[in-house]
Amino acid sequence: MKCIKTILFCFIFSARAFTGEAQTYMPGVTAVIPDLPQYHPNLSLYQRQMQVTASKYEAGYNRLKADYDDLMNLELVNKANKANLEKYKVDVKEWADKNFAQFDLSIPANVDKIDRFFNGWYENKNVRDEIALIRNVKLEINRLKIKDPDGFFKSERYLEMGAIFKELEDCQPENISKLAWQHGLAF
Incomplete structure (x- = not known):
């Protein structure tokens, strides 16, 4: 029975709280504090930026993929050059497997750095x-x-x-x- 009285008291108290004048936390102020306008972010700006970044990433990836494939498909005739090139291919493959995911390919400086490494054989x-x-x-x-x-x-x-x-x-x-x-x- 005590539980029912507590519930009934809470219901009546809450009904009174929402029916009177606007409640404020400042004594003597009865004006209603206006609601703040909601923030509406410009999502099209973010979308455009993401598209630009994605296209830069794609361009960087395609450039590196082409250079990597050129290196891996390169065949030489001279035995000494062939041995050096095969060693270089193994080194590049090991490096790419370990480190490639660490670079943001949407940044041209990163793409240039990796590209120089892939094309190091040409030096x-x-x-x-x-x-x-x-x-x-x-x-x-x-x-x-x-x-x-x-x-x-x-x-x-x-x-x-x-x-x-x-x-x-x-x-x-x-x-x-x-x-x-x-x-x-x-x-």
């Missing part, structure tokens, strides 16, 4: 020379194909291009540019 002059020689041999073969589409593979120059690859495989990496000069494929 080796011997590798650059070999790539240039291979490119020039392919251009020469294409020139021969255009000149004689049906019999280019019988020509002496085409056979010479095949011999270059044999020589390139075993030559010293420092001598690759000399090899190109000897066969008229200077770069």
